[in-house]
Amino acid sequence: MSVPSQLDRRAAVAALLKNRKDMLVISGLGSPTYDLHAAGDRDDNFYLWGAMGGAALIGLGLAQAQPSKRVLALTGDGEQLMGLGGIATIGVARPRNLDIVVIDNQHFGETGMQASHTGGGVDLTAIAAACGFAATGTMRTIEQVQRLAAQIAEPADGPRLFVIKVLAENPPRSLPSRDAVFIKNRFRAHLGFAAA
Amino acid sequence: MHSPQSHLEPHASDDWSSKLYRVLKAADVRQMSYVPDAGHSQLIRLFSADRDVTSNVLTTEEEGIAIAAGAWLGGQRSVLLMQSSGVGNCINMLSLPAIGRFPLLMLVTMRGEWAEFNPWQVPMSRATQPSLEAIGLKVMRAESAEDLVETVESAAALAYEADQQIAVLIGQRLIGKKKW
Numbered sequence: 397m398s399v400p401s402q403l404d405r406r407a408a409v410a411a412l413l414k415n416r417k418d419m420l421v422i423s424g425l426g427s428p429t430y431d432l433h434a435a436g437d438r439d440d441n442f443y444l445w446g447a448m449g450g451a452a453l454i455g456l457g458l459a460q461a462q463p464s465k466r467v468l469a470l471t472g473d474g475e476q477l478m479g480l481g482g483i484a485t486i487g488v489a490r491p492r493n494l495d496i497v498v499i500d501n502q503h504f505g506e507t508g509m510q511a512s513h514t515g516g517g518v519d520l521t522a523i524a525a526a527c528g529f530a531a532t533g534t535m536r537t538i539e540q541v542q543r544l545a546a547q548i549a550e551p552a553d554g555p556r557l558f559v560i561k562v563l564a565e566n567p568p569r570s571l572p573s574r575d576a577v578f579i580k581n582r583f584r585a586h587l588g589f590a591a592a
Numbered sequence: 593m594h595s596p597q598s599h600l601e602p603h604a605s606d607d608w609s610s611k612l613y614r615v616l617k618a619a620d621v622r623q624m625s626y627v628p629d630a631g632h633s634q635l636i637r638l639f640s641a642d643r644d645v646t647s648n649v650l651t652t653e654e655e656g657i658a659i660a661a662g663a664w665l666g667g668q669r670s671v672l673l674m675q676s677s678g679v680g681n682c683i684n685m686l687s688l689p690a691i692g693r694f695p696l697l698m699l700v701t702m703r704g705e706w707a708e709f710n711p712w713q714v715p716m717s718r719a720t721q722p723s724l725e726a727i728g729l730k731v732m733r734a735e736s737a738e739d740l741v742e743t744v745e746s747a748a749a750l751a752y753e754a755d756q757q758i759a760v761l762i763g764q765r766l767i768g769k770k771k772w
Contacts, residue, residue, distance in 0.1 A: 422662070442665060447688035450658035454688075457662025457670060460623060460646045481651030482658075489648050576692035580665065589667050 401536050401561035405499055408560050409470070410435045411541045412497065415549065416468075420458060420583075424451035424471030426506040427566070428499050432470055434570035439586035442579055443572045449479035452496045456486050459494035462587065466493050468548060473500040473514040473559075480523065486555050487527030495548045496524070496557040501564040509564060521559055530554030536561045608737040608766075609634035612699070612744055616671055619748040622646065623663045623670035625656035631701035631767040632673040653678035654685035661694045669752050672698045676720040676761070677713060683727050689757045690728040696757040697747055698729075706764035724759050735763040 409431040413421070422442045423432040428451075429443040444451055455469035476483075476498050486494065502515030514520060521532035530553040535541050544558055573579055581591040612635055616624075624639040625648040626632060640647045650656050656672035663670035674682075679700060689696040704710070704717025721731050732747055734740035743760055750756040 420666075444688075446691070447658065447685050449654070450661075450685055450688060453655045453658035454662035454665070456648070457623065457659035457664075457668075458666040459662075460648075460659075461663045461666025461668035479655075482655050484651050485648060485655050489646075576688075580692045580694065583665050584667065587665075587667060 401501075401563055403536060403538065403541070403560065403562045405431055405501065405560075405562040405565075406434050406567055407538060408535075408541050408562055409499065411538055412470075412545050412548075412560070414545060417549065419466045419468055419549070420462065421468045421470055422451050422454045422458065424448070424469070424475035426472055426475070427501075428470045428472050428475070429572065430567075430570045431499060433572040434567075437572055439582050441572070442583050445574055445576070448475055449482065451475060452479055452486060453482045455494050455496065456482075456489055456491060459491040460489070463491075463493055466495070466549065467491075469494070469496045471496065471498055472505070473498055473502060473512050473520070474504045474506070476520060477513050477518070483520075483524055483529075483557070484527045487524070487529055490528065490554045492552055492554060494555045495552070496555070497544075497548070498557070498559045499562055500559045501562050503564045505564065505566055509566075514559075521557060524555075524557035528554070529557050531556040532558065534559045534561060608740055609638065611737075611741045613638040615741060615745045616748065617642075619745075619752060620669055621671050621748075622668040623648070623659065624673065625650055625659050625670065626673040627653050627656075627675070627678050629673065629675045629701055631675070631762065632699070635673060635699075652681050654682045656698075657682055657685040657688060657696065660696055661688050661692065664694050669695065670697075672696070674698065674700055676700055676702045676704065677716045679720045679723060679759070680716050683723055686724075686727045686729065686757070693755045694757070695751045695755050696729075697751040698759040699744065699762065700759050701762045701767055702764040704764075708764065721761065729757045729759050731759050731761060733761040733763065735766055737766060740766060
């Protein structure tokens with residue numbers, strides 16, 4: 397079994413995004429979407445409320461369309477476990493401007509806190525490394541997350557995947573708009589594209 | 593995974609594939625993603641050799657739905673190529689373009705409906721159109737090469753200019769009988 401973490405997820409995400417500048421952020425359904433919203437609602441956030449497994453791959457399409465911008469897919473262990481094949485697809489595509497950060501509480505927090513596969517010892521960073529990612533790492537303290545925040549702002553040679561181990565708890569929901577058309581149009585307008 | 597379909601009769605695919613490539617280029621498609629498929633092999637080769645298009649090989653079809661949404665967020669048009677057997681993998685991910693009104697164009701070669709040798713392809717073939725329609729996609733279908741080119745041209749306009757979610761089904765008869 398993996399070592400339990402004491403890191404607060406909201407504090408970790410706030411520290412990760414403190415100096416994100418013009419980084420584009422996609423969040424996976426459930427708590428990562430609430431965590432991203434709690435860190436501050438922005439036009440360059442795209443929140444998923446469904447489409448489980450898709451956050452990192454939306455990040456890939458976005459990174460390929462916007463190669464001069466840094467793209468972050470902020471997701472949970474349950475969502476990324478559903479999208480394991482996507483790690484292989486991203487490894488082959490090898491975008492230089494995409495990072496995946498997994499907020500890992502080692503549980504399926506939305507559905508009753510059953511232990512997830514990462515709680516059972518599955519290591520997403522090792523999977524990403526085996527798929528050819530340029531860098532991987534696991535963070536367990538706020539100081540490590542602060543160093544990661546600086547690292548993901550810098551250019552990379554390929555995609556990177558980092559796991560932040562957090563305490564298994566459900567803080568109060570912080571709810572962004574559920575209107576996907578609105579969030580989509582707001583995001584595109586931020587990049588200079590007219591709403592259709 | 594899908595069965596290989598590598599020995600097609602020579603009568604069809606090269607010609608319509610080249611025409612589809614030109615139609616999609618004229619529609620300013622900048623990303624293509626695919627699960628390997630013999631019916632699409634010529635189109636996959638043409639896009640993969642095109643430095644103005646980013647091509648992604650997928651491990652499963654629903655990845656391409658998410659990639660297409662990301663591409664649109666970033667201002668690019670994406671097309672997704674697959675077999676009918678892969679449609680079953682996509683249903684939940686299709687919630688994303690349906691609820692977000694993201695443009696989506698899927699080109700789906702049919703299996704299990706015409707001179708098919710593999711009975712395991714038949715149930716998903718039967719379920720392809722109703723499943724897509726149940727999640728909210730518009731389904732268009734072509735049975736001849738001429739019809740296919742016009743259909744894809746129309747589907748591309750509907751998808752990228754009118755924000756529609758469209759699957760074009762390419763009849764198995766059009767692709768040709770598999771020879772083993």
